[in-house]
Amino acid sequence: MKAQLGTDEGKHKFVLKTPKGTRDFGPKEMAIRERAFKAIISCFKRHGAEVIDTPVFELKETLTGKYGEDSKLIYDLKDQGGELLSLRYDLTVPFARYLAMNKITNIKRYHIAKVYRRDNPAMTRGRYREFYQCDFDIAGQFDPMIPDAERLKIVHEILSDLQLGDFVIKVNDRRILDGMFAVCGVPDSKFRTICSSVDKLDKVPWEEVRSEMVAEKGLSPEAADRIGEYVQLHGGLDLIEQLLQDPKLSQNKVAKEGLGDMKLLFEYLTLFGITGKISFDLSLARGLDYYTGVIFEAVLLQQDNEHLEEPLSVGSVAGGGRYDGLVGMFDAKGRKVPCVGVSIGIERIFSILEQRLEASEEKIRTTETQVLVASAQKKLLEERLKLISELWDAGIKAEMLYKKNPKLLNQLQYCEETGIPLVAIVGEQELKDGVVKLRIVATREEVNVRRESLVEEIRIRTSQC
Amino acid sequence: MKAQLGTDEGKHKFVLKTPKGTRDFGPKEMAIRERAFKAIISCFKRHGAEVIDTPVFELKETLTGKYGEDSKLIYDLKDQGGELLSLRYDLTVPFARYLAMNKITNIKRYHIAKVYRRDNPAMTRGRYREFYQCDFDIAGQFDPMIPDAERLKIVHEILSDLQLGDFVIKVNDRRILDGMFAVCGVPDSKFRTICSSVDKLDKVPWEEVRSEMVAEKGLSPEAADRIGEYVQLHGGLDLIEQLLQDPKLSQNKVAKEGLGDMKLLFEYLTLFGITGKISFDLSLARGLDYYTGVIFEAVLLQQDNEHLEEPLSVGSVAGGGRYDGLVGMFDAKGRKVPCVGVSIGIERIFSILEQRLEASEEKIRTTETQVLVASAQKKLLEERLKLISELWDAGIKAEMLYKKNPKLLNQLQYCEETGIPLVAIVGEQELKDGVVKLRIVATREEVNVRRESLVEEIRIRTSQC
Numbered sequence: 001m002k003a004q005l006g007t008d009e010g011k012h013k014f015v016l017k018t019p020k021g022t023r024d025f026g027p028k029e030m031a032i033r034e035r036a037f038k039a040i041i042s043c044f045k046r047h048g049a050e051v052i053d054t055p056v057f058e059l060k061e062t063l064t065g066k067y068g069e070d071s072k073l074i075y076d077l078k079d080q081g082g083e084l085l086s087l088r089y090d091l092t093v094p095f096a097r098y099l100a101m102n103k104i105t106n107i108k109r110y111h112i113a114k115v116y117r118r119d120n121p122a123m124t125r126g127r128y129r130e131f132y133q134c135d136f137d138i139a140g141q142f143d144p145m146i147p148d149a150e151r152l153k154i155v156h157e158i159l160s161d162l163q164l165g166d167f168v169i170k171v172n173d174r175r176i177l178d179g180m181f182a183v184c185g186v187p188d189s190k191f192r193t194i195c196s197s198v199d200k201l202d203k204v205p206w207e208e209v210r211s212e213m214v215a216e217k218g219l220s221p222e223a224a225d226r227i228g229e230y231v232q233l234h235g236g237l238d239l240i241e242q243l244l245q246d247p248k249l250s251q252n253k254v255a256k257e258g259l260g261d262m263k264l265l266f267e268y269l270t271l272f273g274i275t276g277k278i279s280f281d282l283s284l285a286r287g288l289d290y291y292t293g294v295i296f297e298a299v300l301l302q303q304d305n306e307h308l309e310e311p312l313s314v315g316s317v318a319g320g321g322r323y324d325g326l327v328g329m330f331d332a333k334g335r336k337v338p339c340v341g342v343s344i345g346i347e348r349i350f351s352i353l354e355q356r357l358e359a360s361e362e363k364i365r366t367t368e369t370q371v372l373v374a375s376a377q378k379k380l381l382e383e384r385l386k387l388i389s390e391l392w393d394a395g396i397k398a399e400m401l402y403k404k405n406p407k408l409l410n411q412l413q414y415c416e417e418t419g420i421p422l423v424a425i426v427g428e429q430e431l432k433d434g435v436v437k438l439r440i441v442a443t444r445e446e447v448n449v450r451r452e453s454l455v456e457e458i459r460i461r462t463s464q465c
Numbered sequence: 466m467k468a469q470l471g472t473d474e475g476k477h478k479f480v481l482k483t484p485k486g487t488r489d490f491g492p493k494e495m496a497i498r499e500r501a502f503k504a505i506i507s508c509f510k511r512h513g514a515e516v517i518d519t520p521v522f523e524l525k526e527t528l529t530g531k532y533g534e535d536s537k538l539i540y541d542l543k544d545q546g547g548e549l550l551s552l553r554y555d556l557t558v559p560f561a562r563y564l565a566m567n568k569i570t571n572i573k574r575y576h577i578a579k580v581y582r583r584d585n586p587a588m589t590r591g592r593y594r595e596f597y598q599c600d601f602d603i604a605g606q607f608d609p610m611i612p613d614a615e616r617l618k619i620v621h622e623i624l625s626d627l628q629l630g631d632f633v634i635k636v637n638d639r640r641i642l643d644g645m646f647a648v649c650g651v652p653d654s655k656f657r658t659i660c661s662s663v664d665k666l667d668k669v670p671w672e673e674v675r676s677e678m679v680a681e682k683g684l685s686p687e688a689a690d691r692i693g694e695y696v697q698l699h700g701g702l703d704l705i706e707q708l709l710q711d712p713k714l715s716q717n718k719v720a721k722e723g724l725g726d727m728k729l730l731f732e733y734l735t736l737f738g739i740t741g742k743i744s745f746d747l748s749l750a751r752g753l754d755y756y757t758g759v760i761f762e763a764v765l766l767q768q769d770n771e772h773l774e775e776p777l778s779v780g781s782v783a784g785g786g787r788y789d790g791l792v793g794m795f796d797a798k799g800r801k802v803p804c805v806g807v808s809i810g811i812e813r814i815f816s817i818l819e820q821r822l823e824a825s826e827e828k829i830r831t832t833e834t835q836v837l838v839a840s841a842q843k844k845l846l847e848e849r850l851k852l853i854s855e856l857w858d859a860g861i862k863a864e865m866l867y868k869k870n871p872k873l874l875n876q877l878q879y880c881e882e883t884g885i886p887l888v889a890i891v892g893e894q895e896l897k898d899g900v901v902k903l904r905i906v907a908t909r910e911e912v913n914v915r916r917e918s919l920v921e922e923i924r925i926r927t928s929q930c
Binding site for chain 1: 480481482483484485487488489490491492495498499510511512513514515516517518519520521522523524526540541542543544545547548550552562563565566567572574579581583595603605607608611612614618622733736737738795797831832833834846847850851854857858860861862863864867868869
């Protein structure tokens with residue numbers, strides 16, 4: 001969409017748009033967004049989380065060396081003198097910086113804020129360059145797998161609560177992956193880069209991933225093929241038991257540790273009664289460098305959803321992992337604070353909720369106004385101003401049209417359009433009688449209410465709002 | 466504060482801090498912030514506002530030529546290929562861009578978000594480089610001064626509601642200023658730059674401002690002295706009447722318009738009953754280029770506040786103005802949409818609320834947890850996990866310690882520290898009897914509750930939370 005400066009202001013043409021990969025949220029989108037946030041925040045609070053906030057940018061060096069191959073997606077600020085800054089890429093690294101800086105060794109917090117990635121946007125699939133993350137993290141030295149289990153319970157609660165349809169939560173462990181790479185003959189130096197290749201398996205077929213490993217990353221075909229056998233495996237406790245017997249894996253120390261914890265995790269998830277939606281999946285790798293233990297990713301399953309015209313491919317809606325080393329990277333003495341986190345990918349969830357609302361008949365209000373202060377005749381602006389001022393001071397949500405002499409019809413139409421349930425009408429007669437005519441928009445019923453009891457009457461009639 | 470990467474990770478030293486002029490919000494600060502936002506948002510909703518959100522950065526050219534001398538404070542992003550971007554400097558220009566882009570000619574919206582200015586921070590006075598603005602704007606073609614009056618009512622409601630102490634709302638009109646400059650002999654070309662000089666009068670004495678006008682900006686000493694006489698004036702309706710009789714000003718068309726509207730504004734404010742805190746002040750100029758009509762600024766008055774150790778000089782806490790030309794600058798055909806806005810400078814308000822809380826005895830909770838699920842003996846982790854899962858599924862806000870066998874004393878201490886009002890204790894005997902021991906932390910009273918009625922019991926006992 002092109003636009004030109006008003007002739008009086010200047011000459012040069014410019015494009016009238018939001019930056020690539022970003023969007024505005026209008027009142028309707030915001031109403032949907034607030035709904036989703038409400039569900040997520042109430043879940044986080046249900047689990048006893050505190051809330052924190054950090055700046056949108058960090059010192060560039062704070063983000064350096066935390067994101068592996070994704071580091072190229074970081075937005076840098078222009079050097080205008082002073083510190084070199086970058087926009088945050090996620091909420092996890094700022095959280096770790098916050099813990100180290102304030103010497104906090106024990107906290108359970110959530111943080112909902114926008115993060116920034118110079119990625120190729122796919123807006124219809126809910127992938128943006130500016131997008132919200134809803135993070136819940138548990139930091140501290142605790143007995144194994146208890147926080148890890150609660151975190152998956154949280155994802156299960158939120159996805160169920162938002163009614164996004166069927167989903168599965170894939171889990172794996174970086175230690176199992178590393179052990180697997182070791183027994184497959186991947187040199188230590190190649191662990192992370194081979195890990196990023198495996199991470200692509202949810203988007204591209206094994207054959208492509210294999211050729212990337214061999215051709216681009218110089219892995220031996222034999223090693224690649226051995227990996228190929230493992231990454232096909234997924235299941236539950238049965239698979240864990242099977243791998244604990246695996247002649248090669250069972251001989252590898254880290255793999256054994258990981259499998260032992262995975263077994264414990266599944267026992268706790270059984271007590272939570274949510275194993276039905278959990279899948280231990282050896283192809284799950286996660287891109288980021290800083291994970292050290294259990295990792296997970298929640299994906300919505302394709303289905304014929306009567307709410308949607310055509311089913312939407314949204315992929316992962318939540319993910320996270322354990323990162324026991326990250327805080328230590330910021331600490332002078334390298335003191336570690338074990339952390340486990342979950343991040344809800346809210347933009348993709350918005351896309352679904354928006355599409356669903358489009359399809360549905362539901363008309364969603366964008367204001368909470370209880371009453372419109374209207375006038376029946378001309379020359380009553382002063383009276384309207386006096387009345388609405390009384391209502392505001394009493395805490396009533398009230399609006400009026402910004403015209404000296406609005407037509408009553410226009411005032412009633414405004415209520416129909418915006419869903420305002422009540423109209424308080426002042427007229428000469430009402431003023432004489434010390435009453436206000438209260439009109440119920442839905443039923444068109446009208447009652448005279450004594451001025452002094454108007455506030456109470458409005459409260460009663462809108463108590464459900 | 467300095468820190469070094471953990472020896473295993475790397476060698477180079479780096480600084481562990483947030484960027485200059487920014488800060489983290491910990492759980493306690495967030496609790497205060499949420500309180501202030503609650504008061505502000507409920508006021509905005511009381512006045513029927515919708516809510517929108519826009520990206521944190523805009524195309525650089527979108528911000529160009531909107532902020533006059535302040536443009537140098539804009540943060541630019543590094544050119545990493547693609548569009549040239551800048552962080553938003555305020556929420557007003559993005560709002561105007563949003564209106565023009567979506568061809569919206571009529572909306573009442575609020576927007577609460579962070580804005581960015583490469584200013585000299587004065588954190589103790591609540592001036593940051595990243596800070597929140599809480600904006601409420603009314604866009605549309607309406608009868609004069611009705612939205613302008615409501616906007617000042619909103620500021621009055623919010624500052625009263627937050628109990629920040631005594632305040633005054635200074636108002637003026639760009640047309641009165643321009644008319645004044647004209648009759649004082651300021652050449653048209655110098656209006657805006659002289660305006661920025663006048664704007665400094667709240668921080669520096671007239672003599673300095675005068676010499677800046679004459680020495681730096683080449684204004685004639687006579688003109689400067691004539692301005693000096695006017696900018697000392699402040700008052701109410703009386704002053705407006707007096708200036709309407711002023712031999713010079715009354716001959717100037719724009720000044721006359723401005724004074725006429727100012728009179729009307731004061732009539733409406735009288736109906737709202739808030740003129741007691743409004744001062745028509747000819748020294749009020751406001752820095753920004755885009756204002757075209759009534760401008761205002763709300764200032765807290767110094768006082769001995771028993772809540773504060775020493776009174777805090779916070780200055781302006783809200784400001785705004787009418788900007789009828791801004792949207793037109795973004796429209797292809799230069800179509801104008803009259804707008805009037807208010808912006809609450811929340812950071813300064815935080816400073817006061819924080820200081821006040823420090824001084825007060827009040828202990829502020831940072832979570833909403835209703836109950837801690839605890840165990841009296843060892844080997845009850847599974848039972849705790851089962852119970853807490855039941856409570857979460859029933860919507861109860863519940864926590865547990867992430868230990869296999871926590872001491873009961875530690876569990877009770879955790880409640881004392883965090884303010885959790887209830888403890889649900891599982892023990893072997895209780896399990897046999899099918900009950901849970903519910904302990905009220907404040908009174909240390911303990912009651913056995915049948916498991917099936919536990920949720921209801923917790924709801925009743927925490928209903929005020």
